[in-house]
Amino acid sequence: MNFGKLYLVPTPIGNLKDITLRALEVLENVDLVAAEDTRQSLKLLNHFNIKKTLISYHKHNEQGKSMDLIEKIKDGKSIALISDAGTPGISDPGSIIVSKCIEENIDFEVLPGATAITTALVYSGLDTSKFIFRGFLPRENKDKRIIIEELKDRKETLVFYESPHRIRETLEFLRSNLGNRRISICRELTKLHEQILRFSLDEAISYYSEKDIKGEFVLVVEGKGEEEILQEERAKWEALSIEEHIKNYISEGLSKKEAIKKVAKDRKLSKSEIYKYSIDL
Incomplete structure (x- = not known):
């Protein structure tokens, strides 16, 4: 039986020029594209004049949809999985279908490409030799406290994602649990209004206390010092x-x-x- 193949394809985190030639080649040649947000992905495909059938694949349906996609691959279909921005599986849907491909002995390929983590880490000027990425902190305080207890004594640089409506709360939380550490705040990476700010946490809290906050954030916090x-x-x-x-x-x-x-x-x-x-x- 000739199975198809799954491709996990990173898409630009802002600047559309950051898509790779290999990513475009895969998107042009697969049978269909599984997308986190089909409307957003349609804009991307249209920009590069790629016409493909789109299937919705997001965090609320990925458990069931993963097996649907596996069956299509078994039927010989090749499928590209993309998220709204960045690399599938990194704070975006993707890890479940990878696990199922491994279980089912289905061939898959992960393409290298855009991710906000490493871009922000290098911008920060903090230690890049070792770091811990924890994505978005949970909403509930009790869940956040569990994670910060695991991290507060680590020497590695810490990397988080954050949304604009939670940035103030998260900065306050980090300050109260980690002390006044250095932080790099990267906003709207690779986009027109990209902004990189390097502060202490106290300075960051003061800066954002009166700002009208927009955009997506990556927070890079120094690890515990010697x-x-x-x-x-x-x-x-x-x-x-x-x-x-x-x-x-x-x-x-x-x-x-x-x-x-x-x-x-x-x-x-x-x-x-x-x-x-x-x-x-």
């Missing part, structure tokens, strides 16, 4: 006596010798000086 980590570690033992400090490390599973070494390093004292306080422990 100095902040050292200060927090210091705060844990500054209130302890040297004996208590040694006992604390022993309770964590260190030997007395290892505990003495760690305490000496923390307090910038000699091991022989710390040893005096450990004799009766």
Whole structure:
């Protein structure tokens, strides 16, 4: 049986010139296009004079529609999956059908292309060697708190998406949970009114307090700094006596010798000086 194939095709996040030649070739040659918003995608296809049958495929129907598309592929159809902007599967529908293709041993191909994550990350000037992308934060505070608890002590640069009507609330939330870290706010990337701002979170909150906010945002927040980590570690033992400090490390599973070494390093004292306080422990 000759199956068709699924193509996950990135589309421009703003500037239509950012579509790749390969993406255009795939869109011209597939049998049909599965689109997050058929009206939006029709504008894109019309711009490049591509005439294709469009099928709606979005987050509210992707579970059921994925199997429909799989059956079409089994019937020999080739299908391109696109979202409104960017790469399918990244904060957009796509991951479910990829999983089902793997389960069903269906051939699929992921094309490289536009994504706001890496564009914003490089614009930010923050550490690009390691980062964590968490997409849109949940709407409910209890769900947001779960995520921020996972992230607040991470050294990696943090990347979020945000919509204009939630930007103020999200900046306040980040400030109250992460402290006054540096942030790069990228708005309307690749579009006519693209704007890149680099602030502290306090400055960002002040800037947006009186602005009429429009556009889509990518927030790039610096990870937890080494100095902040050292200060927090210091705060844990500054209130302890040297004996208590040694006992604390022993309770964590260190030997007395290892505990003495760690305490000496923390307090910038000699091991022989710390040893005096450990004799009766």
